[in-house]
Amino acid sequence: MSFLELDKQFVANTYARFPVEIVSGKGSLMYSPEGKEYIDMGSGIGVTAFGISDDEWVKAVTEQLGKVQHTSNLYYTEPCARLAQIICERTGMKKVFFGNSGAEANECAIKVARKYAADKKGADYSVIVTLKNSFHGRTLTTLAATGQDKFHELFTPLTPGFAYATANDLESVKEAVANNKVCAIMIECVQGEGGVIALDKDFILGVKEICEKEDILLVVDEVQTGNGRTGSLYAYMNYGIKPDVFTTAKGLGGGLPIGCCVMNEKTEGVLGFGDHGSTFGGNPVCAAGAVSVMQRLDEKFLEEVKAKSKFVFDELRGAKGVESVSGLGLMIGIKTVRPAKEIISECIENGVLCLSAKDKVRLLPALNIPMEVLAKAVKIIKDACAK
Numbered sequence: 001m002s003f004l005e006l007d008k009q010f011v012a013n014t015y016a017r018f019p020v021e022i023v024s025g026k027g028s029l030m031y032s033p034e035g036k037e038y039i040d041m042g043s044g045i046g047v048t049a050f051g052i053s054d055d056e057w058v059k060a061v062t063e064q065l066g067k068v069q070h071t072s073n074l075y076y077t078e079p080c081a082r083l084a085q086i087i088c089e090r091t092g093m094k095k096v097f098f099g100n101s102g103a104e105a106n107e108c109a110i111k112v113a114r115k116y117a118a119d120k121k122g123a124d125y126s127v128i129v130t131l132k133n134s135f136h137g138r139t140l141t142t143l144a145a146t147g148q149d150k151f152h153e154l155f156t157p158l159t160p161g162f163a164y165a166t167a168n169d170l171e172s173v174k175e176a177v178a179n180n181k182v183c184a185i186m187i188e189c190v191q192g193e194g195g196v197i198a199l200d201k202d203f204i205l206g207v208k209e210i211c212e213k214e215d216i217l218l219v220v221d222e223v224q225t226g227n228g229r230t231g232s233l234y235a236y237m238n239y240g241i242k243p244d245v246f247t248t249a250k251g252l253g254g255g256l257p258i259g260c261c262v263m264n265e266k267t268e269g270v271l272g273f274g275d276h277g278s279t280f281g282g283n284p285v286c287a288a289g290a291v292s293v294m295q296r297l298d299e300k301f302l303e304e305v306k307a308k309s310k311f312v313f314d315e316l317r318g319a320k321g322v323e324s325v326s327g328l329g330l331m332i333g334i335k336t337v338r339p340a341k342e343i344i345s346e347c348i349e350n351g352v353l354c355l356s357a358k359d360k361v362r363l364l365p366a367l368n369i370p371m372e373v374l375a376k377a378v379k380i381i382k383d384a385c386a387k
């Protein structure tokens with residue numbers, strides 16, 4: 001049996017996988033067992049920030065693997081401490097809690113928000129306002145945070161204590177704050193799964209103002225937008241605001257599972273001994289991969305991300321069969337005239353792997369994708385849209 005058939009028989013049916021088998025890769029290229037080459041424009045949903053089997057990243061990870069692969073959080077290890085230092089020094093935040101995924105990072109942020117308000121205002125200030133069309137994860141609490149009914153229906157009762165406002169509508173946020181005992185407002189600066197939609201600057205500044213006025217925490221979910229994806233180290237930096245808490249995961253480890261919840265001077269002391277934990281959180285191998293990723297995301301590199309982004313936007317905007325292009329940096333949504341599904345299938349046939357988000361084609365290439373590879377992929381995508 002091929003592993004595609006084995007997978008169909010033995011792996012839970014939760015993913016509508018594309019008929020693509022991958023056995024190896026290098027950088028932004030991936031290969032099937034028969035040697036078919038694909039340009040990877042999805043980077044494992046924004047995870048392999050420096051592509052597949054990047055030499056520098058492999059070296060960092062394997063060196064750590066040869067030293068110690070896990071200790072639990074009962075002891076100190078260097079990669080975890082160094083990673084927290086890098087994240088704090090580059091953002092001005094104060095403390096980091098490590099978990100293993102985006103959803104777990106958001107679970108931590110939700111705990112921080114509830115405990116912050118419980119300590120200051122009372123335990124009844126437990127409601128978190130999130131936005132309609134958001135995505136915050138698949139655990140029962142982060143599903144509740146996710147402002148999309150279709151994710152809620154099958155799994156009720158979800159964790160209570162969430163209220164939903166409309167993105168880019170400040171009045172609806174004010175209303176949600178007035179009608180509930182609110183501890184935090186949680187937003188994605190660019191809604192990823194919701195269709196790669198960058199929020200308006202005025203809206204985000206308005207949300208920040210409400211948070212300050214009411215002593216409500218601003219939590220920014222940077223799980224997809226973080227770690228250089230938008231051309232800034234974190235997406236909130238494009239908007240000139242500072243969150244009280246932010247979360248990130250996906251691209252942080254460069255392909256290994258790691259997520260974190262990052263707290264500022266207001267929230268760093270909220271969690272004390274025993275308030276939260278994770279067996280694998282801050283695992284030295286994952287953290288070593290993340291240190292290697294973070295060290296390479298310098299200003300010069302981020303400028304290159306912005307230049308590549310401009311190239312893609314310039315090529316696609318106004319192209320035949322393209323209705324609109326949205327997003328920020330190398331997080332790009334393409335509204336196509338033909339159904340996105342058809343475009344994605346045709347791109348697969350022609351050796352380009354794209355993602356979708358709602359009714360759009362979504363691109364999240366590796367941040368270091370070589371310009372000539374990017375240009376080749378964009379041409380194939382444009383040709384598919386033009387048909």
Ligand SMILES: *Cc1c(COP(=O)(O)O)cnc(C)c1O
Pocket residue numbers: 100101102103104106135136137138188192193221222223224225249250
């Ligand atoms: C992917 C994603 C999550 C969930 O991350 P997992 O690692 O799958 O748990 C949460 N928030 C946002 C914005 C995401 O894009």
